[in-house]
Amino acid sequence: MLNLANNNFKGTIPDVFPSGCQLKALDLHGNFIEGEIPKSLANCSELEVLDLGHNELIVTVTTKGQEMELPKILTIFTYIDLSRNNFHGLIPAELGQLQALYILNLSCNALTGQIPPSLGNLKNLESLDLSWNNLRGRIPTQLQSLNFLSFLSLSFNQLVGMIPTGNQLQTFSADSHIGNEGLSGFLLTKNCSDKVADPKEDNHSNSGRKIDWTLLIAEIGLLTGIAVVVLPLVFSRRWRIRYYKCVDDIIIEIFPLAVSRKWFLWTAI
Template identity: 35%
Template sequence: MEIRKLSKLEQLHLNINNLNGSIPESLLNCKNLVKLIFRVNYLQGNISKLDFSRLVHLQILDLGNNFFMGNLPKSLFACKSLTAVRVSSNSLIGPISPKITVLTSLTFLSLSNNSFSNLSEAIKIFAGCKSLVTLILSKIFYNETIPGEKNILGPEGFKKLQVLACGECSLQGEIPPATQPASGISLEEVESSQLQNLLVLDLSENRFSGTIPPEFSYLTNLEMLDLSWNLKTGQIRTSLKSLNFLSKFNVSYNDLEGPIPTGGQFDTFTESSYVGNDGLCGRVLQLSCSTNQPVRGEQYQHLADINLKKLQLEGFIAGFVIVFLSVLAVQAYNHQMSLFYRKKQIMDLSVIS
């Protein structure tokens, strides 16, 4: 049966099937398609040349983990019903088209592990996708510099965003103060600003410098913050204790220093959250911040170990002394008995004689 004759086809799930070749153009004539999933195959070809414009009902497109080339097809922006697009782990290149903002229903977008470029413009474009909930940008925009301008997201950017992943991009520069409230703005206005619904923020394995932005303290719904393997300096801000839902926190392998905050969620994080920062100190690292010596609990253990060794040594000495005295006592007793028998023998000899 020819694919083009499947006029009523709404869903096509062919993920993880070892398929190769290219997507047949006749498939794009199935105008009632709602879900098209080809994830994890060996498909290839230039997807820029594919015409998706007839798939007006398409809601989910998943082409991830294949060998496609080109850029995001311009015809894709005609699919106004799209809610989720995944093209991660292909060989796509080029800048992000601003036309993607016409996809007003788009909530999920994964572009990771490709060769897209022009991060500065891409951030502004993505901020215009007002329905985005999940944005995965890991392993793209390699070695680019993150723009340092304030409020790059604009007043309305990313209000619904819950997951933002930009790990393993080798991005450099300082994290922009995108969430910094202007002077005179009330707390209610701060809470309604961009990124306030963010739950997951992954900025790991980049080259971000500077201190941890104080604006992170305003992300009160944050559950995961990963800044590991960067070049962050300064101290871990105590204001981060206000993040009451934070369940995963990782700043390992930076150049941070000073005391690790205590209280709140910080009492739940382990040593693995902080390793690779030689200047950090605190109970979780068993290192006192005042003397760079073991903290009290470790000192008590250290003293206990010393006392145990002392007891063991004293026990050994006491045992040795007892044994030694016992030997002397036995020798003295034997000597006395020897003298007694010798004296007795002499007396016996005198009687006989």
């Protein structure tokens, strides 16, 4: 076990791990380490604990959304915490080969691409945190096979499509997926179809709208009727006289004579 946590180490991790390395725990969090993870670390085939956390931790590990203190590193507690660094690029699909992994925390980085479907091979995984990255695409349905998963955070990425609904994935709240505008499903208030919007379709969305001919014909008929009645009244004096005479006859039949006289006076103005 090599524990160099909570120091002021700077620079890179030396690429000096020998073949047949028997290191089981490497704890370097709480430093100012930069650069890449050395490839020779792959020689440590018995490595169970790797903590390269955000280099400003206080002897804590972020797991299942909470920080907990580890008074000592347990060999049965297998986890990888690479959170709060500046890692770029894709999540390696080779992570799916770490069958004994219990906790994987890659949050608060600049990772891109899709979530590797190979993560569904981590049958013992209990905590998966990929939040606050730039991950794209759909959530792999292979994650449905993670039967022991008790914490999941995929929030604040650029994921799209329907949220898988199998097994453990149904037990998580919407907080596990917030910050992904393109996601939809039973966990979110937005209930979209499984089809991901195509920008080309949006550009031509107006062209695909159907015309309601019934409504259009009714509107044309209304405008035509108004034109037939109003235009003659405005432009034809003879039509106005005949119109007023018809109205007078109707009023005389309905209202008393006194009211009719008032109507005559009003129309004569």
